Structure formats: C-alpha cells, structure tokens
Amino acid sequence: MVTDARSVLQRCDELARCSEEAGRLTRRFGTPALAQARDLVAGWMREAGLHPRVDAVGNLLGARGDGPRLLLGSHLDTVIDAGRYDGPLGVLCAIAVAERLRDRPLEVAGFADEEGVRFGTAYLGSALLAGRFDPAWLDRTDADGVPLRSLVGDIAVPPRADLIGYAEVHIEQGPVLEALDRPVGVVTAIAGQTRARVTFTGRAAHAGTTPMDLRSDALVAAAAWVLEVHALARATPGLVATVGELRVEPGAGNVVPGRVVASLDVRHAEDAVREHAVEQLLAAVEGEVLQANGAVACDDSGFPADLPRLASGAGHDAVMLSAVCPVSMLFVRSPGGISHHPDEAVREADVAVALDTLTAFVEARC
Ligand code: HGY
Numbered sequence: 001m002v003t004d005a006r007s008v009l010q011r012c013d014e015l016a017r018c019s020e021e022a023g024r025l026t027r028r029f030g031t032p033a034l035a036q037a038r039d040l041v042a043g044w045m046r047e048a049g050l051h052p053r054v055d056a057v058g059n060l061l062g063a064r065g066d067g068p069r070l071l072l073g074s075h076l077d078t079v080i081d082a083g084r085y086d087g088p089l090g091v092l093c094a095i096a097v098a099e100r101l102r103d104r105p106l107e108v109a110g111f112a113d114e115e116g117v118r119f120g121t122a123y124l125g126s127a128l129l130a131g132r133f134d135p136a137w138l139d140r141t142d143a144d145g146v147p148l149r150s151l152v153g154d155i156a157v158p159p160r161a162d163l164i165g166y167a168e169v170h171i172e173q174g175p176v177l178e179a180l181d182r183p184v185g186v187v188t189a190i191a192g193q194t195r196a197r198v199t200f201t202g203r204a205a206h207a208g209t210t211p212m213d214l215r216s217d218a219l220v221a222a223a224a225w226v227l228e229v230h231a232l233a234r235a236t237p238g239l240v241a242t243v244g245e246l247r248v249e250p251g252a253g254n255v256v257p258g259r260v261v262a263s264l265d266v267r268h269a270e271d272a273v274r275e276h277a278v279e280q281l282l283a284a285v286e287g288e289v290l291q292a293n294g295a296v297a298c299d300d301s302g303f304p305a306d307l308p309r310l311a312s313g314a315g316h317d318a319v320m321l322s323a324v325c326p327v328s329m330l331f332v333r334s335p336g337g338i339s340h341h342p343d344e345a346v347r348e349a350d351v352a353v354a355l356d357t358l359t360a361f362v363e364a365r366c
Pocket residue numbers: 114115122313314315316
C-alpha cells in the first residue's frame with residue numbers, strides 16, 4: 001500500500017533512475033528510458049487496483065470501473081538534466097489517491113510527452129486524448145533525423161468523451177507559494193504558449209583566412225536577434241520569451257558559422273499580447289511556428305476556498321485536456337522556485353497536504 005507522502009517521494013527517487021543518460025535525469029518521448037519508467041509505474045498502478053495499458057503514442061493509462069470517470073495524472077517525460085518531480089510527482093500522487101479510494105471508478109494517466117523536448121512540440125501525449133494530435137506532427141524529425149511517425153501507432157482515435165474532469169498535482173516551479181509560506185495552491189489559469197523555430201543562414205568560411213568584413217556569420221545574426229527577444233520581453237509586462245536551443249552549423253571552432261537554428265518560447269496570460277510579440281520577433285527572420293496554445297482557464301471549484309489561488313506560467317497537460325473536460329490543478333510549493341534543474345525539490349509535509357487535498361477533491365466528485 002502506497003498512500004503516504006514518504007512512499008510517493010521514494011517512488012520519485014526510484015523513477016529518477018530511468019534515464020537516457022548516466023549521472024543525470026533525461027527521459028524524452030519515445031525512448032527506452034521512458035518505456036522503462038512506464039513499466040515501473042504500470043506495476044504501481046496494478047497495486048492500486050488500476051488496469052494499465054499503453055496507447056498509440058506511449059501514454060500509460062491505468063483505469064478501473066466503467067462509465068464517465070475522473071482522470072488524474074501528469075507526465076512521465078522530462079527535460080534534459082531534469083529534476084525528479086516535474087511530472088512524476090503528479091502521476092504518483094494520483095496512484096496513491098487511487099489506492100486510498102479503491103472503490104471509486106478512476107483513471108490515472110502518465111503522459112508520454114508534455115515537455116516536447118525531442119520534437120519541439122509539447123503535449124504529444126495528452127493531445128491524443130483530446131483529439132488534438134495534428135497528423136502533420138508525424139513528419140517532424142528529432143535532432144538525429146528520427147521521424148516522429150516511426151515512434152507512434154495509429155493516431156486516428158476519437159477524443160475522449162467519457163471524462164468528467166481532469167485533475168493534476170504538479171510542483172509550482174516558481175516562487176509564489178514559498179513567498180506566501182503555503183504548502184499548496186490552486187491554479188486559476190495556464191498561460192498561453194508559442195513555440196517556434198528560427199533559421200539564420202550565412203556562409204561557412206575559414207576562420208583564419210576570411211576577413212571580418214567579408215563574412216556572413218550566421219551566429220552573429222542569431223546573437224543580435226536573441227538580444228532583441230530578451231529586450232522585448234523585458235519591456236513587455238507579463239511576457240516571458242526564451243531562446244533555449246541554438247544549433248550552430250557546421251559547429252567547428254575554426255569555421256565561421258554558416259547556419260544557426262534557434263528555438264523560441266513565448267508566453268503570456270493574454271493571447272493577444274503573446275501573439276503580437278511573436279509577430280514582432282518573427283517579422284524580420286526566417287521563422288516557423290511549431291505550436292501555439294492559448295491560455296486556459298482552470299476549474300478551482302473543487303478545492304477549499306482558503307487555499308491560495310495562482311496562475312501558471314508553465315504549460316501542463318491540462319492545456320490539452322481542457323478541450324474535452326474541465327481541468328483542475330493543484331500546485332505544491334517549490335523550494336527556491338527551482339525546476340527544470342536537478343536541484344528541483346519538494347517537502348514531504350507539503351506532498352502530504354497535496355495528497356489529502358486531492359483525496360478530498362476526488363471523493364467529492366466520484
Ligand atoms: O515548458 C513548460 O512550461 C513545461 O514544463 N512543459
């Protein structure tokens with residue numbers, strides 16, 4: 001029986017060993033490490049009386065009972081050199097609550113790709129349940145040229161119509177609950193998010209024999225643009241914009257960069273502000289929007305009124321599930337606001353509060 005915070009955290013530790021890399025946690029979509037994590041979590045689902053299955057894109061879904069049900073869960077994939085709670089904490093809290101309430105029809109999801117690290121497109125897992133998996137994504141390739149289509153089965157499935165709601169426990173990944181000195185908080189909305197790819201084309205040349213005034217250095221152009229991205233975000237209240245990836249080609253120290261591919265991540269609570277910022281940032285460059293998701297309102301009615309309310313700057317699978325049912329999220333305090341980093345942490349006492357709060361939420365709904 002795993003129903004308390006300590007055992008949930010011990011399971012997070014065990015799950016963190018399922019990694020693509022020795023010495024740090026990286027568990028991307030469609031990798032053997034993710035399959036290993038799924039097998040581990042499927043066993044824990046069975047112990048909680050859930051019947052696990054893996055769907056066409058690799059989501060792990062553990063259900064019991066018939067008819068309309070509440071879906072609980074989060075994602076099992078991670079970023080690169082990740083913390084061990086972003087995603088897994090929500091999946092394991094959901095299983096612990098399923099264990100506590102063994103008589104209730106329920107379903108728990110361990111989504112296969114919320115971060116979108118491998119193919120640049122977030123929510124590949126939850127998009128399938130929401131009927132929002134875009135077949136055009138199948139043509140996407142990862143950095144090694146592996147096509148997404150080679151990793152998935154038949155995605156032509158209808159959106160789920162049997163969910164009375166989706167609820168997710170997740171670390172806050174920010175400073176608010178720590179500043180309020182509160183263990184948990186209720187999410188009111190999730191910021192809209194645009195992900196794009198920008199290509200800078202120059203001319204590769206010899207670093208030693210090419211005079212500075214005869215160069216077409218793609219990285220210099222990219223660097224100037226990155227500074228523009230930063231300046232616009234600093235000057236626009238509530239806007240965050242990030243260039244997290246730069247692929248420099250050919251990537252040799254003695255060659256003037258001929259081509260640079262940059263990522264762009266832009267977010268804001270108001271869609272019009274985000275869309276205008278993206279327009280400005282892509283106006284003078286060769287850019288392609290990979291994915292844009294509008295801001296999503298969350299249903300906070302199932303949680304106690306005395307819990308603090310806050311918006312989420314981070315994206316979550318609830319963004320996709322909001323297409324098919326009401327979505328609710330409960331944040332757990334993030335010490336230092338640290339996330340997407342191995343120092344990401346949670347306190348056992350805070351997780352205990354989250355478990356009790358989610359248990360009461362589920363009891364009231366089904
Ligand atoms: O990037 C995000 O907002 C989330 O961690 N996927």
